[in-house]
Amino acid sequence: QDIKPRLIRFGYGLNEQSNQGRAAKVFADEVAKASGGKMKIRAIGAAALGPDNQMQQALIGGAQEMMVGSTATLVGISKEMAIWDTPFLFSNTKEADAVLDGPVGQKVMDKLQEKGLVGLVYWENGFRNLTNTKRPVTKLEDLDGIKLRVMPNDVYLESFKILGANAVPLAFSELFTALETKTVDGQENPYNTILSSKFYEVQKYLSVTNHVYSPWIVTVSKKYWDGLSKDEQKVLLDAAKKSRDFERQDTRAEAAKALADLKSKGMQINELTPAETARMRDKLTKINASIASNVGMDLWKETQAAVAQARGGK
Amino acid sequence: MNAPDNTLHPMQRIVHTLMATCLAVMATAVFLNVVLRYGFGSSVPASEELSRLLFVWMVFLGAAAAYPAGEHMAFTSLIGLLRHRPALFAVATLVIRLLVLLASVLLGRGAWQQVVVGMDSTSVVLGYPVGLLPLPALLCAVAIGATALWEIAQRKPLDLGHSAEVE
Amino acid sequence: MSLEAQAFIVFVLGMLVLMGIGMNMAFALLLTGAAMAWVMDFWDTQLLAQNMVAGVDSFPLLAVPFFILAGELMNSGGISRRIIEMAQTWVGHIRGGLGFVAIGAAVLMASMSGSALADTAALATILLPMMREHGYPMHRSAGLIASGGIIAPIIPPSMPFIIYGVTTNTSISALFLSGIVPGLMMGAALIVTWKIVLRGMDLQDNPPVPMSGRLRATGRAVWALLMPLIIIGGMKSGVFTPTEAAVVAAFYALVVSLFIHREMKISALHGVLVRAAKTTAVVMFLCAGAQVASYMITLADLPGVLGGWLGPLVENPRLLMAVMMIVLVLIGTALDLTPTILIFAPVMLPIAVKAGIDPVYFGLMFVLNGAIGLITPPVGTVLNVVAGVGRLPMHQVIKGVNPFLLSYTLVLALFVLFPQIVTAPVAWMR
Numbered sequence: 015q016d017i018k019p020r021l022i023r024f025g026y027g028l029n030e031q032s033n034q035g036r037a038a039k040v041f042a043d044e045v046a047k048a049s050g051g052k053m054k055i056r057a058i059g060a061a062a063l064g065p066d067n068q069m070q071q072a073l074i075g076g077a078q079e080m081m082v083g084s085t086a087t088l089v090g091i092s093k094e095m096a097i098w099d100t101p102f103l104f105s106n107t108k109e110a111d112a113v114l115d116g117p118v119g120q121k122v123m124d125k126l127q128e129k130g131l132v133g134l135v136y137w138e139n140g141f142r143n144l145t146n147t148k149r150p151v152t153k154l155e156d157l158d159g160i161k162l163r164v165m166p167n168d169v170y171l172e173s174f175k176i177l178g179a180n181a182v183p184l185a186f187s188e189l190f191t192a193l194e195t196k197t198v199d200g201q202e203n204p205y206n207t208i209l210s211s212k213f214y215e216v217q218k219y220l221s222v223t224n225h226v227y228s229p230w231i232v233t234v235s236k237k238y239w240d241g242l243s244k245d246e247q248k249v250l251l252d253a254a255k256k257s258r259d260f261e262r263q264d265t266r267a268e269a270a271k272a273l274a275d276l277k278s279k280g281m282q283i284n285e286l287t288p289a290e291t292a293r294m295r296d297k298l299t300k301i302n303a304s305i306a307s308n309v310g311m312d313l314w315k316e317t318q319a320a321v322a323q324a325r326g327g328k
Numbered sequence: 329m330n331a332p333d334n335t336l337h338p339m340q341r342i343v344h345t346l347m348a349t350c351l352a353v354m355a356t357a358v359f360l361n362v363v364l365r366y367g368f369g370s371s372v373p374a375s376e377e378l379s380r381l382l383f384v385w386m387v388f389l390g391a392a393a394a395y396p397a398g399e400h401m402a403f404t405s406l407i408g409l410l411r412h413r414p415a416l417f418a419v420a421t422l423v424i425r426l427l428v429l430l431a432s433v434l435l436g437r438g439a440w441q442q443v444v445v446g447m448d449s450t451s452v453v454l455g456y457p458v459g460l461l462p463l464p465a466l467l468c469a470v471a472i473g474a475t476a477l478w479e480i481a482q483r484k485p486l487d488l489g490h491s492a493e494v495e
Numbered sequence: 496m497s498l499e500a501q502a503f504i505v506f507v508l509g510m511l512v513l514m515g516i517g518m519n520m521a522f523a524l525l526l527t528g529a530a531m532a533w534v535m536d537f538w539d540t541q542l543l544a545q546n547m548v549a550g551v552d553s554f555p556l557l558a559v560p561f562f563i564l565a566g567e568l569m570n571s572g573g574i575s576r577r578i579i580e581m582a583q584t585w586v587g588h589i590r591g592g593l594g595f596v597a598i599g600a601a602v603l604m605a606s607m608s609g610s611a612l613a614d615t616a617a618l619a620t621i622l623l624p625m626m627r628e629h630g631y632p633m634h635r636s637a638g639l640i641a642s643g644g645i646i647a648p649i650i651p652p653s654m655p656f657i658i659y660g661v662t663t664n665t666s667i668s669a670l671f672l673s674g675i676v677p678g679l680m681m682g683a684a685l686i687v688t689w690k691i692v693l694r695g696m697d698l699q700d701n702p703p704v705p706m707s708g709r710l711r712a713t714g715r716a717v718w719a720l721l722m723p724l725i726i727i728g729g730m731k732s733g734v735f736t737p738t739e740a741a742v743v744a745a746f747y748a749l750v751v752s753l754f755i756h757r758e759m760k761i762s763a764l765h766g767v768l769v770r771a772a773k774t775t776a777v778v779m780f781l782c783a784g785a786q787v788a789s790y791m792i793t794l795a796d797l798p799g800v801l802g803g804w805l806g807p808l809v810e811n812p813r814l815l816m817a818v819m820m821i822v823l824v825l826i827g828t829a830l831d832l833t834p835t836i837l838i839f840a841p842v843m844l845p846i847a848v849k850a851g852i853d854p855v856y857f858g859l860m861f862v863l864n865g866a867i868g869l870i871t872p873p874v875g876t877v878l879n880v881v882a883g884v885g886r887l888p889m890h891q892v893i894k895g896v897n898p899f900l901l902s903y904t905l906v907l908a909l910f911v912l913f914p915q916i917v918t919a920p921v922a923w924m925r
């Protein structure tokens with residue numbers, strides 16, 4: 015086997031104790047095992063190497079070797095990544111896994127290569143859900159007039175505006191204070207984030223909207239990747255796949271536990287009926303059209319077909 | 329503190345006007361969002377991104393302008409003691425300037441690489457090329473590096489009197 | 496020796512040597528960070544440039560230029576002057592009254608401005624000539640005004656709290672709240688000290704101002720007095736975030752200066768903007784350089800290394816706090832508040848947290864200690880301002896500030912012994 019001693023810096027945003035940190039450790043262990051200890055992953059969490067966009071630029075420039083981060087922050091680098099921002103694209107994790115690990119997911123990932131990044135696998139951040147202080151959101155009309163913090167991103171802003179909320183962009187660092195002082199009424203994030211950021215202290219209602227599925231993506235600097243031997247590349251890819259399987263299982267178990275915790279912390283939790291979800295989805299055709307034109311009609315159609323296949327094949 | 333504007337080099341006057349404009353636009357953009365959100369329940373999503381970009385430009389332009397005026401924060405008590413030993417003082421001055429030159433070269437090189445890398449990516453909301461963020465750092469490094477070289481060549485005495493108003 | 500320990504030695508040497516020879520601090524921090532990257536095998540110039548930019552590219556830090564701008568506008572538009580005039584009508588006639596005017600005005604202005612230097616400059620410009628005229632000993636008057644000026648970064652809004660909050664990821668609104676009671680206590684400490692040093696002064700007193708005159712002066716200051724209510728009220732009620740509060744304060748000061756007091760012409764705005772932008776650039780360039788060093792500090796886990804060496808101290812939070820306060824006092828003699836925060840907060844806070852010290856309480860103590868450093872020799876920027884404005888020799892100002900420095904040290908010690916004085920009001924207000 016053609017494997018040299020290597021030190022690989024792998025950056026991520028959450029802390030060591032998070033699902034991201036645990037999966038990074040699994041990845042590091044797998045790489046060490048498969049390379050006979052020659053390739054060392056130095057996993058550095060808590061955004062110590064900077065926020066996602068900073069790490070991405072470092073990877074492209076070859077100043078850092080690997081990272082895992084949100085696909086949404088890659089949209090500025092590779093516009094096809096915007097496909098994963100589509101609201102209500104997946105209705106469950108089974109569909110998400112099938113599409114992300116299938117040819118469509120690979121195609122989107124491969125587009126990164128032109129920009130100096132190599133995508134290996136998708137991890138799961140999770141379905142985003144909505145919390146607020148005003149009322150349980152059980153139907154479309156309940157969103158009316160809720161001042162909702164969304165990620166500073168046109169798709170999310172427009173989507174929630176169309177659904178009737180007053181969508182407000184705000185930095186995540188200011189979010190807790192803004193919720194506490196009621197500068198905004200609500201926000202939307204996966205369960206794990208709602209729990210770890212203590213939003214339950216300042217939010218009453220949690221509505222299980224599953225309105226968008228957020229993946230994370232493991233990437234390598236292309237400059238670095240091209241200097242690796244085939245064997246070394248295989249070590250990284252195989253370990254990434256193992257870390258992916260572990261991460262998804264771990265994240266899902268944690269999300270279930272987080273939901274239970276949020277309930278025990280006193281949040282009032284309600285689900286959305288499939289009929290209401292469909293009403294929301296139908297309202298967003300304009301958004302879908304603009305995403306389709308951004309990522310290209312071919313990719314959009316392939317994605318829809320892949321989702322339909324996953325949905326039919328259950 | 330502030331020299332009257334008519335004694336300034338035209339280049340400095342341009343930089344000052346650019347900085348003032350950056351600050352005015354930043355303040356207006358952030359204020360507008362408060363008014364829109366509180367008064368009308370809406371907002372301009374570009375406000376945050378725009379004001380952060382202008383902030384970075386204002387700071388690095390200002391840092392470049394502050395260098396020749398000796399306005400950067402420095403701990404000069406110790407070197408001040410050497411003032412009456414001209415030979416030693418000249419050596420220390422040269423060492424400081426060579427170190428400033430080194431720092432400018434490192435910063436400038438890194439900023440240049442990041443400008444090149446960033447030209448291929450766009451920001452999330454406004455869609456400006458991400459290379460615009462490190463660009464002012466590059467300009468600043470070039471300006472300070474060139475000034476330091478000139479100071480070395482001219483053997484300009486080190487200015488210990490100035491200290492900027494901070495805190 | 497481990498890489499981390501090597502990085503630690505490089506950090507200490509870099510700081511001492513590069514800063515010691517008088518290099519500008521931003522570049523000294525950049526080069527120190529670069530040297531640490533070298534020994535840790537993390538060398539890449541892109542990382543240096545990226546972190547310089549990242550140190551500035553932050554939305555909460557926008558509050559820094561906005562609060563500086565608000566302070567400039569307050570001084571140009573007559574807001575500071577009206578506050579001082581109002582305080583004068585109420586307490587100017589009692590013995591040593593101008594001193595009490597200075598203290599009262601310092602506390603009021605602290606609740607509007609976030610910068611010790613701007614407040615000190617305004618107080619010294621207006622009050623020092625009056626105090627000289629009325630036979631006040633100049634060194635004491637200058638010492639009092641310098642001491643009053645450093646209340647500004649403690650009572651919200653505060654620029655150092657913002658920088659501390661961003662550097663260490665601590666809630667800025669919690670830090671703001673934590674400063675209210677200690678800031679008022681600093682004012683009380685100054686009153687007591689001033690009363691003591693008053694004895695033996697031969698002063699020429701002012702006649703009391705009749706009630707109608709007091710009300711008139713208060714009426715003229717009403718727009719100024721509304722400012723802290725808007726800032727704190729707006730933040731507490733959620734109309735705006737702390738960052739936005741800064742911009743609201745600036746616009747409020749602008750409108751009052753231009754249209755209500757009419758003391759500023761619109762043509763003066765350019766100069767005000769340039770001054771605020773220049774001041775900001777110098778502070779933030781330092782933040783940029785510090786980001787390079789702090790990136791490397793995090794990677795080398797310096798807090799962990801240092802915490803390991805401190806060992807048993809970590810088990811006794813109060814003793815640890817006392818030791819860290821003494822270290823900070825020593826640092827404060829030579830270093831200004833902003834660089835102290837940028838360089839030492841990321842190293843010290845994790846150790847404090849590990850010992851179970853509340854991060855908001857620690858932030859307050861850190862900033863309070865650093866603010867006191869602004870009036871300790873040999874390097875005390877606030878002392879420079881007073882000496883400059885009052886045309887006094889530095890050794891006189893240093894002599895005059897001593898009793899107030901002593902009283903502040905006692906306040907600081909009180910907070911070390913009884914952290915509840917700081918933490919209880921914060922818990923109650925939140």
Ligand code: NA
Pocket residue numbers: 604605606607608609610646647648649650651652653
């Ligand atoms: Na203040």
Ligand code: NA
Pocket residue numbers: 827828829830867868869870871872873874875876
């Ligand atoms: Na000092």
